[in-house]
Amino acid sequence: MNEQRYNAIIADDHAIVRAGLKDALEKPGLIEPDGICVLAEAGDGLSAIAEVRKHRPDLLLLDVSMPMAGGVEVLVEARRWSKETRVVVLTGISAVGLVSDLVEAGVDGLFSKASDNSEFYRKLPGILRGQRHISEHFQKILEETPRPPVLTDRERQTLNMILSGRSNKEIAEGFGISIKTVDKHRTSLMQKLKVHSVPQLIARALKEGLIDPSKEL
Amino acid sequence: MNEQRYNAIIADDHAIVRAGLKDALEKPGLIEPDGICVLAEAGDGLSAIAEVRKHRPDLLLLDVSMPMAGGVEVLVEARRWSKETRVVVLTGISAVGLVSDLVEAGVDGLFSKASDNSEFYRKLPGILRGQRHISEHFQKILEETPRPPVLTDRERQTLNMILSGRSNKEIAEGFGISIKTVDKHRTSLMQKLKVHSVPQLIARALKEGLIDPSKEL
DNA sequence: TGCAGACTGGGGGATCTGCCCCATGGTGCC
DNA sequence: GGCACCATGGGGCAGATCCCCCAGTCTGCA
Incomplete structure (x- = not known):
């Protein structure tokens, strides 16, 4: 089992988190008897994918x-280039949409940044050996x-345009379609989300995490 | 100088960040020759204040x-109970409003979570000895x-109501004032912020961090 | 082959917004 | 006292919204 x-x-995207994780992974006996070798770090989605391709x-x-590319995108891209790589996601966001997207995309491990680390430390060895664990x-x-x-x-698409402050007319011009069509999409959106105005x-x-709030900030 | x-x-609010910071602070030679003793950890603003009062x-x-209470509130409360405590803020948010609030509230150190840790490690000793450092x-x-x-x-107040999805009429009813007055406040807001619609x-x-996005999520 | 669903587009109308006009009080400042 | 500023409230109006109605095309699926 311990051939290597x-x-x-x-x-x-936070250097302090990377440092903390690196420490925990490399520390012998905490997760693995000999520790886990950290090959590289990445501060944004694109370089994360690049590092996976390389290593x-x-x-x-x-x-x-993360900047440039977020969770699910990186997950599927990483899988494309390195099928054997186990992907474990740590997140501070608990929005249903995001979580179910990740699980459906086949993430191997999913843990909350907010909760205690011990669950993460305990389950990681199993995940490395093929198990799957979604935090309770x-x-x-x-x-x-x-x-x-x-x-x-x-x-x-329409929702994202609305969220960045575009009016129906601007969205219509941006997409090259009629205002009435944009209106239709917006109406469908509001019915599905059970709201009755753009502010709502x-x-x-x-709140639902239907879009990516990180890119705004 | 090294009397103690x-x-x-x-x-x-993230256990992994706390673990990483604890490691860095305690490690002898990294920041202080003998390391810094971590007395307690807190996962939300209220317990942070409580721990400061105690220790x-x-x-x-x-x-x-953080849940329960955010940066500036904790800063001023901590100062109230322990004037000698140096307060250093680490943040992933770069909104001008937040940053200037912290600086005006008299934060002793301000660093970005995203940027390299070395600046934080280098400047912390000076801050402990009375200096002040705001990250470049x-x-x-x-x-x-x-x-x-x-x-x-x-x-x-009006802005916060708008951000939580209320219409002019709802805000007027909530505040017990006329719709026209709400309209006036909203118009002034939009002039000051140079926008021309509620979505914008x-x-x-x-984007500006004029409000607290944490309480939404 | 049909059929559901997405995307497209238009008519119409009640309502709301965005922004101009106006005025009345209160407060703080020189 | 005058002046600036805030909060209050009203009239009015062009334009945007919200939400009905309608119909065509195209794609994928049973």
Whole structure:
């Protein structure tokens, strides 16, 4: 079983988090008897993908909110280039949409940044050997929270335009379609999300994590 | 100079960040020759204040986005109970409003979570001995970014209502004033923020950090 | 082959917004 | 006292919204 040390890549936009994770992974006896070798670190989604392509590591430790590319995108891209890499996501966000997206995309491990680290330390060895573990915190969310409505492509695009402050007319010009069509998409959105105005739509979208709030900040 | 080891309290809502910071502070030679003694950790603003009252540490290492109470509130409360405690804030948010609030509240150190840790490690000893250091990244923001306009009380209240999805009519009913007055406040807000619609207003407010996005999530 | 669903587009109308006009009080400041 | 500023409230109006109605095309699926 111990024919070699496992190796890993850490991706998080905060240097302090990377340092903490690196320490924990490398420390002999904490997770693995000999520690886990950290091959590289990445501060944004694109370089995370690049590092995975280069090193094809046993493990990719991933944050969801990163510049350039976020959780799910990085996950599927990493899988494309390195099928054997186990992908474990650490996140501070508990929005249902994000969590279910990650689980459906086939993430191997999902842990909350807020909760205690011990669960993460305990489960990681099993994940490296092929098991899968979704933190109880997220399992509860997936069970309890009603699945948010499925948005079509155009609806999602429209929603993002609305969230960045565009009016119907501007969106119509941007997409090269009629105002009435944009109006239709917006109306469908509001029906699905059970709101009755743009301000409510925005408030709801932010709370549900239907869009990526990181890129705004 | 080395009559005793410095001690500190760490406040951050993410256990991994706390672990990383604890490691760095305690490691002899990295920041202090003998390391810094971590007296306690806190996962939210209220317990952070409680721990400061109990231990009156030399240093409070603080995150801005925490449950129960955020950066500036914790800072001023900590000062009230322990005037000698040096308060150093680590943040991932670069919104001008937040940064200038912290600086004006008299924070002793301000560093970005995203940037390299070495600056933090290098400057902390000086801060413990009475110096003050605002990361260049934030200094640049303070200089370059025009100070966001000063909002009146009613304007700020109105803004928060708008951001939580209320219409003019709902806000008027909530405040017990006329729709026209709400309209007036909203119009003033939009003039000050140089936008021309509620969606733009929300997008701008989120980007500028004029309001607290943490309580939404 | 049909059929559901997404995307497209238009008509119409009640309502709300965005922004101009106006006026009345209160407060703080020189 | 005058002046600036805030908060209050009203009239009015062009334009945008919210939400009905309608219909065509195209794609994927049973």
